[in-house]
Amino acid sequence: MTELLFRTDPYMREAEATVTGHTPEGGILVDRSVFYPTAGGQPGDSGHLIWAGGSAAIATAVKADGNTVALVPAEPVALPAAGTRVRQVLDWERRHRHMRVHTALHLLSVVIPLPVTGGQIGADKGRLDFDMPDPPDDIEALNNQLNALIDRDLPVTDSWITDDELLANPSLVKTMSVMPPMGQGRVRLVRIGEGADQVDLQPCGGTHVARTGEIGRVEIGKIEKKGRQNRRVAVILSD
Numbered sequence: 001m002t003e004l005l006f007r008t009d010p011y012m013r014e015a016e017a018t019v020t021g022h023t024p025e026g027g028i029l030v031d032r033s034v035f036y037p038t039a040g041g042q043p044g045d046s047g048h049l050i051w052a053g054g055s056a057a058i059a060t061a062v063k064a065d066g067n068t069v070a071l072v073p074a075e076p077v078a079l080p081a082a083g084t085r086v087r088q089v090l091d092w093e094r095r096h097r098h099m100r101v102h103t104a105l106h107l108l109s110v111v112i113p114l115p116v117t118g119g120q121i122g123a124d125k126g127r128l129d130f131d132m133p134d135p136p137d138d139i140e141a142l143n144n145q146l147n148a149l150i151d152r153d154l155p156v157t158d159s160w161i162t163d164d165e166l167l168a169n170p171s172l173v174k175t176m177s178v179m180p181p182m183g184q185g186r187v188r189l190v191r192i193g194e195g196a197d198q199v200d201l202q203p204c205g206g207t208h209v210a211r212t213g214e215i216g217r218v219e220i221g222k223i224e225k226k227g228r229q230n231r232r233v234a235v236i237l238s239d
Contacts, residue, residue, distance in 0.1 A: 001068065002029070002030060002032060002068045002069040004032075004069070005032055005034045006033070006035070006045075007188075010099060010208065011210075012090075013089070014089050015032060015034040015087075016085060016086070016087055016088075017031055017032045017086050017087075018030065018032075018084070018085055018086070019051075019079075019082050020068070020082060021082050022079055022082075025072075026079065027070030027071060027072050027073075028056075028070060028080065029069070029070050033061065033069040033088070034088045034090055035058065035061035035069065035071055035088060035090065036098075036206070036207055037062050038061065038062050038063070039206070040204065041119040041120045042098055042102060043121065043122070044061035044062055044072075045061050045090055045094070045098075046074075046091045047090040047091040048088075048089040049073075049087070049088055049089075050087045051086040051087070052084075054078060056077045057073065057074040057075070058071045058072065058073060058088075059073065059074035071088075094123050095207065097123040097124070097237065098121055098122075098207065099208055099209045100209055100215045100237060101122060101124075101125065102206050103209050103212060104146070104150070104215050104237075105235060106200050106204070106208075107149045108128055108146060108235055109174050109202070110149065110199050110200050111145040111146050111149070112128075112136070112142065112233065114130045116130060116174045116175045118175075118230075119175075124237055125221065125235060125236040125237065127232050127233060127234040127235070128232075128233055128235075129230050129232050129233075130230065130231055130232075131229055132229065132230070133229045135223055135225075139223065142220055143219060143220045146220065147217060149199060149212060150212045150213060150215045150218065152193075153211050153213035154194075154212045155192075155193065155210070156191070156208045156209060156210055156211060158188055158189060159189050159191065160186045160187065161187055162187070163186065166187045172189070172201060172202055172203060173202070173203060189202065189204070190202060190203075190206075192212065215237075217237075217238040218235050218237055218238060219236045220233060220235060220236075222234065
């Protein structure tokens with residue numbers, strides 16, 4: 001099992017690790033990972049891996065068997081052997097933009113309180129698909145509501161509940177198409193705001209900024225019709 005360093009500190013940019021093996025596809029398995037592996041609509045992180053006598057650009061990270069994380073080289077290289085000590089260096093600018101977009105999408109689900117049917121996160125923009133038969137009347141009003149939430153600079157925190165507690169509180173799950181990962185005994189919740197100022201609480205395994213003000217200004221893009229009842233809403237970072 002790989003220790004998920006990004007889970008306890010999403011702002012960690014570098015970390016030491018030990019290679020534990022390789023995947024058949026040429027991924028490098030590590031005992032602890034600062035790289036987020038592709039999941040939940042959030043892309044895997046990129047960066048570099050450095051070891052005595054070698055280095056590799058990392059294109060992405062993915063989940064592998066046995067609850068492990070595999071770092072995928074950007075091009076074929078001689079892989080470090082199992083037992084090699086390596087240094088992971090994150091492409092922090094890209095990761096931080098993913099964090100900003102991801103948190104903005106949680107806020108989008110607040111200003112559009114409809115069931116979510118899908119989503120995707122990028123470095124410049126993200127999108128959520130909603131069960132929305134009719135388009136919103138006033139996109140500018142939604143845009144203002146979204147940026148107003150960001151400007152409140154609300155804290156973003158996490159906590160854990162058991163699988164049974166989640167099953168007993170199905171309203172926490174906003175996504176219709178994908179259930180939160182269960183089977184480990186507990187599920188992570190991401191909370192935006194505290195006490196009377198709490199605006200959102202939902203299961204999520206991704207990385208987020210510490211406060212909403214860190215997102216910066218965003219803009220709701222074109223709303224596209226995707227099927228009979230689905231509509232795709234994009235959020236674009238202004239910088």
